[in-house]
Amino acid sequence: MYEVKASTGDRGEFELGESEVERASHLRPDETYTIVYVTHVLDNAHRRITPLPNPFSAPGLAGYRLVGTAMRLRFELPPG
Template sequence: MYEVKATQGGSGRFELGESEVRAAQQHAGNDRWRLLMVTNALTPGRMDIRMLPNPYAKRGRGRYREEGGSLRFSHQL
């Protein structure tokens, strides 16, 4: 399962909805849930796509910062 998030700029901020959080938590112990981040999505020459670890998985811990509650995160590219 892939969750895709996109930004117009280079920001590392994204939000996960309630069902997305549940899926990420459910699959925190395996690699079945992954996050694809598309930055600069509206600028073809600058667009970048990265696969990020599940925020709730062991590999994702410490790489994200919760912002404004448990559903908004930011990451460092």
């Protein structure tokens, strides 16, 4: 499986959505998941394609740094 992430620059940063995290973290033994990062996607002269490891694989997260933290919470409002 391949997940393509593209950038108009070369910041070396991307976001995985909820469904992408779910898929990348729950692979069957016969599946692989690779992120294909494309820099300068709109510039033919500077475009670069870099395969990156699944951040949920054993060695994968070692090559990444978490940039931010987000938390999505659900709750019930008290009657009122």
